Amino acid sequence: xxxxxxxxxxxxxxxxxxxxxxxxxxxxxxxxxxxxxxxxxxxxxxxxxxxxxxxxxxxxxxxxxxxxxxxxxxxxxxxxxxxxxxxxxxxxxxxxxxxxxxxxxxxxxxxxxxxxxxxxxxxxxxxxxxxxxxxxxxxxxxxx
Numbered sequence: 057x058x059x060x061x062x063x064x065x066x067x068x069x070x071x072x073x074x075x076x077x078x079x080x081x082x083x084x085x086x087x088x089x090x091x092x093x094x095x096x097x098x099x100x101x102x103x104x105x106x107x108x109x110x111x112x113x114x115x116x117x118x119x120x121x122x123x124x125x126x127x128x129x130x131x132x133x134x135x136x137x138x139x140x141x142x143x144x145x146x147x148x149x150x151x152x153x154x155x156x157x158x159x160x161x162x163x164x165x166x167x168x169x170x171x172x173x174x175x176x177x178x179x180x181x182x183x184x185x186x187x188x189x190x191x192x193x194x195x196x197x198x199x200x
Contacts, residue, residue: 057174062139065101067091069135072111073123073183074190081120101139108138128184136178145175 058066071090075082088098102121105111110130111121136144148155149167157164
């Protein structure tokens with residue numbers, strides 16, 4: 057459903073949020089390893105998150121990536137929008153160009169319900185809520 061950039065963007069920001077709550081700054085290499093993404097690709101994702109003021113990059117030998125406290129209220133929908141826009145809420149389940157309520161594909165009615173549920177979940181879930189729900193063992197969610 058999500059592009060690879062969006063998947064890794066979500067993984068990265070959740071990981072950075074979790075580390076920030078534990079008062080840790082994390083570097084590119086660590087993030088890349090933990091989310092299972094190539095370092096060059098992770099760098100591009102982090103650039104997008106930084107440009108959109110979702111994460112903060114601190115330069116220098118004691119630098120790394122962090123999330124400002126107020127950004128923990130960011131919804132997953134806001135992160136998805138950076139990478140995939142709102143197309144996930146509009147596209148056809150079969151990928152057809154001509155699919156809407158007036159000219160529905162065979163999956164249209166069922167897929168609309170799934171899209172609506174996904175939209176509600178993404179709009180109502182914050183980074184803070186996810187971090188609070190996570191256990192201390194990140195191995196469940198992130199590659200070690």
